[in-house]
Amino acid sequence: MPKKVDHQERRTLIADALMRVAADQGLEAVSLRHVAAEAGVSAGMVQHYFRTKDEMMAFALSVVRERSQVRVTEAIARLGVDPSPRLLLRTMIAALLPLDEGTRDDGRVALAFLAYTAVRPAAAPSLREGTRQLTGFIAGILPDGHGDAAAAGLLALMEGLGVYLLGGQYTAEQALGALDAHLDLIFA
Template sequence: MPKKVDPQERRTLIADALMRVAAEQGLEAVSLRHVAAEAGVSAGMVQHYFRTKDEMMAFALAVVRDRSQIRVTEAVARLGDNPSPRLLLRTMIAALLPLDEQTRSDGRVALAFLAYTAVRPAAAAGLREETAQLIAFIASVLPAPNANEAAAGLLALMEGLGVYLLGGQYTAEQALSALDAHLDMIFNSAAPG
C-alpha cells in the first residue's frame, strides 16, 4: 500500500531546506537543485510542490511569519491580562528581533526575502498589506498624538535593529537597550506635564 504523503508537511520540509540554504549560503545560492539536495529529495519533487523560485521564497517567508506569530503570541500570553501598552509593544518587538540562533536564522531568511522583493515588486505585494496592518495595530496602542508616524518609526527601528543584530554590529543587550530608549521617548513624551 503506498504511503500517504502530507503535501503541507513536504512543502514545509522543502521550505526549511530553502531557509537553511539561504541562511548559510545567501539567497543567490537558492535554486531548485540546491534546495532539493539540502532537503534530501529529488529536484522533481521540489518542482512538484513549487513551480518557481518565487513560489518557494513566498512559502518560506510564510513559514518564517508563522513562526514569528507563534513567538509573539506566546510572549504576549505570558504577560497576563491587560499589560501596559509599553510592555505589550516591547514584548512583541523583542519576540520579533533576531536575539537567538533560531530567530537569527529566520531573520536571515526574512532579510534575504526583503532584498529579493526590492528587485521583484510583485513578490512584495503581500508584505505591503501586512506592514500596514502592523503599523495600524502599533498606532492603536501608542499614546502619541501622531500615532501613525510614531508606529512607522517604531517599525523602522525594529527592522534596523534586526539588521544590526544579524550583521553583528549590535549585541542583544544593545538592541534591547535602544528599543527601551525609543519606547521611553514615545511614552514619556505623551505623559502629561
C-alpha cells in the first residue's frame, strides 16, 4: 500500500523553512534551493508544491496570518465577555506586534513581504484585502467621530511600531507605551 502523504503538512514544512530563511537572511536569500535545503527536502519537492517564488511567498504570508489570528483570538478570549473597545483594540494590536522572540520571526516575514509587494504589485492583492478587512473591523470599534482614517492611522502606528521593534529602536515597553498614548488620544 502506498504511503499516505499529508500535502498540507508538507506545504507548511516548506513554508516554515521559507520563513526561517527569510527571517535569518532576508527575502533576497529565498530561493527554491535555499528553502529546500532548510526544509531538508529536495528542490523538486519544493517545486511540486510551489511552482514559483511568488506562490511560496503567498503561502508563507498565509501561515503568518493564521498564526497571528490564533494569537489575536487567544488574547481576546482571555479578556472575557464584553471587553471595552479600547482594551479590545489594545489587546488585538499587542498580539500582532513582534514583542518577543516567538513573534519576531513572523514579524520579519510580514515586513519582508510588505517590501516584496512594493516591487511586485501582482503579489499584493491578498495583502490589500486583509488590510481592508482589518481597517473596517477597527473602524467599527472606534468611538463616534472616528472612522476609516483613524483606523488607518492605528494600522500605520502598529506597522511603524513593528518596524521599530524589529530594528531594535524600541523595546516592547516603549512600543506598548506609544500604543497606549495613541489609544488614550482616541478614547479620551
